[in-house]
Amino acid sequence: MNLAELGTFLHDCQQCRLASGRTQVVFGTGNPQARIMFVGEAPGYYEDQQGIPFVGAAGKLLTQLLESVGLSRSEIYIANVIKCRPPNNRDPLPDEVETCKPYLLQQIQLIKPKLVCSLGNFATQALLGKKVGITKVRGQVFQLSDFVLFPLLHPAAALHQGNLQGPLREDFQKLKQVLDEMAQAETETPASSPVAPSPLHSQSSIPSPPPAQMDLFES
Ligand code: SF4
Numbered sequence: 001m002n003l004a005e006l007g008t009f010l011h012d013c014q015q016c017r018l019a020s021g022r023t024q025v026v027f028g029t030g031n032p033q034a035r036i037m038f039v040g041e042a043p044g045y046y047e048d049q050q051g052i053p054f055v056g057a058a059g060k061l062l063t064q065l066l067e068s069v070g071l072s073r074s075e076i077y078i079a080n081v082i083k084c085r086p087p088n089n090r091d092p093l094p095d096e097v098e099t100c101k102p103y104l105l106q107q108i109q110l111i112k113p114k115l116v117c118s119l120g121n122f123a124t125q126a127l128l129g130k131k132v133g134i135t136k137v138r139g140q141v142f143q144l145s146d147f148v149l150f151p152l153l154h155p156a157a158a159l160h161q162g163n164l165q166g167p168l169r170e171d172f173q174k175l176k177q178v179l180d181e182m183a184q185a186e187t188e189t190p191a192s193s194p195v196a197p198s199p200l201h202s203q204s205s206i207p208s209p210p211p212a213q214m215d216l217f218e219s
Contacts, residue, residue, distance in 0.1 A: 018084035028079030037113035042082035058156035120154030
């Protein structure tokens with residue numbers, strides 16, 4: 001199954017209670033061969049209406065922040081852990097996350113990004129497989145078996161709590177450093193030569209699969 005076929009397969013998904021309240025499934029958008037993927041929590045009102053993730057105020061802020069680090073929405077891929085809008089934008093329930101998360105993992109398998117940026121608690125916990133607070137792990141690099149995970153604050157949180165706007169911008173500046181290191185590794189490192197992680201790649205106390213070599217932008 002390719003990415004488009006997975007989207008078609010989910011078009012009328014009825015596997016959890018969120019199917020009954022949605023306008024449409026919000027599968028994901030962007031470059032299906034993206035090397036960088038962003039993962040949010042769940043669609044909100046505008047996303048549910050338009051069928052595209054991150055199109056409301058938080059999406060506008062995300063677009064600005066992406067541009068501030070030299071990324072455009074067309075070169076990345078954006079999806080959510082949950083593909084259907086929870087009623088009144090409530091938090092997704094654990095069983096909803098468990099039911100929908102396999103489709104996110106399938107998207108990641110098909111897109112094969114080198115770097116996945118999780119936005120906020122839900123996406124970070126879903127991808128780390130650990131109940132950790134975003135404020136504890138934001139701005140750190142986690143080498144997972146198939147990709148590098150980089151958690152950031154969720155733009156919606158920064159819109160609701162003005163004091164998080166500075167920290168969110170700091171997260172994106174750290175992301176810029178990660179992107180620069182990756183680009184440097186791509187130009188300097190032969191695919192067969194592992195590169196030792198730099199101090200930027202912080203050690204995590206969270207158990208993760210054995211580190212893979214940092215050939216992050218090698219195909
Ligand atoms: S949230 Fe996910 S599992 Fe639930 S109905 Fe939508 S696509 Fe299916």
